Amino acid sequence: METHLKEIELRELWRRYKEDGDEQARERLVLAYSPLVKYVAGRMASGLPAHVEEADLISYGLLGLISAIERYEPEREIKFETFAITRIKGSIIDELRSLDWVPRSVRARAREIERVNAKLENELQRPPTDQEMADALGMTVEEFQESLLQISNSSIVALDELWTVSDASGDQVSLLDTLQDPSAVDPAQEMDTTEMKDRLAEAIARLPEREKLVIALYYYENLTLREIGEVLGVTESRVSQLHTKAVLRLKSRLQGEGDDGE
Incomplete structure (x- = not known):
């Protein structure tokens, strides 16, 4: 019952943000989906050197989540979680690449x-x-x-990272996804x-x-x-x-x- 109520609430937040441009709804969507960032950052942190802080990965990933919320089209038959995880990973990888810390x-x-x-x-x-x-x-x-x-x-x-393809919005989607x-x-x-x-x-x-x-x-x-x-x-x-x-x-x-x- 609680899960069903949450789905109804999320649908309403998406409607308010996409149709009415409600910024407060966008902030609540970021909060609702933030566990996705922690999940992706946690998995990536396990394969990185100790000096790379998980908190940094989370901050890089949040940028990807925000971008995903802004670009997501609820009417398309793609689960938001699938759409977002790819962009969260991409955002973290882009930031780590820009820091160029790999010897x-x-x-x-x-x-x-x-x-x-x-x-x-x-x-x-x-x-x-x-x-x-x-x-x-x-x-x-x-x-x-x-x-x-x-x-x-x-x-x-x-x-x-082995293969990426472009989706309809021009974003790169990992082949694994x-x-x-x-x-x-x-x-x-x-x-x-x-x-x-x-x-x-x-x-x-x-x-x-x-x-x-x-x-x-x-x-x-x-x-x-x-x-x-x-x-x-x-x-x-x-x-x-x-x-x-x-x-x-x-x-x-x-x-x-x-x-x-x-």
Whole structure:
């Protein structure tokens, strides 16, 4: 009953803001949906260095929420939560990028791992092992795994950023969100996104089993890295390595295919 009343109240706030331009209604919408910002910031904070404050991420995300409220069209068949989460994430990522706090050496190492992974996978016709990756990079397995942790701890390595498409308003929508909610993309974009979805799904299917499981639990079941560690019986840092490795594999695969003009 209480949920139903809340839905009626929210509908009325949307009407007052969109039809009457009521600024007080807009402020109440920001307040009502602010838990979304805390949720997104909390998930992103778990994969970032300790010096990045969750409170800062929340303030960056609020800008995305306000923008989402201003641009949302209630008559379109898209849930506001889906519409807003993408923009909250985007706002946080944009702000972190503008601060440029990711060390250049870490960025270079991530690109090198992507390049070597693509080369080995092409030669071997299967995902390379840690030992094969380490040998090709001229380092020990321990050094390779430490590199994965450094990349994980100091950059936003996320499946959300692999592919983005433009929706009807010209905003960028993450492909992952379109997999979870097909209504997140305008029908005019459907042909392009279908092809990209197929490529992403195929790339995920070709991952080693443990990496595939980490991707499924993190992005589709919304488990934290710590919770995934409990499921798999490994440490959180090991899950972080698996996640980073999986995303770098997917990036090298998808970008490599794009470069070939496929």
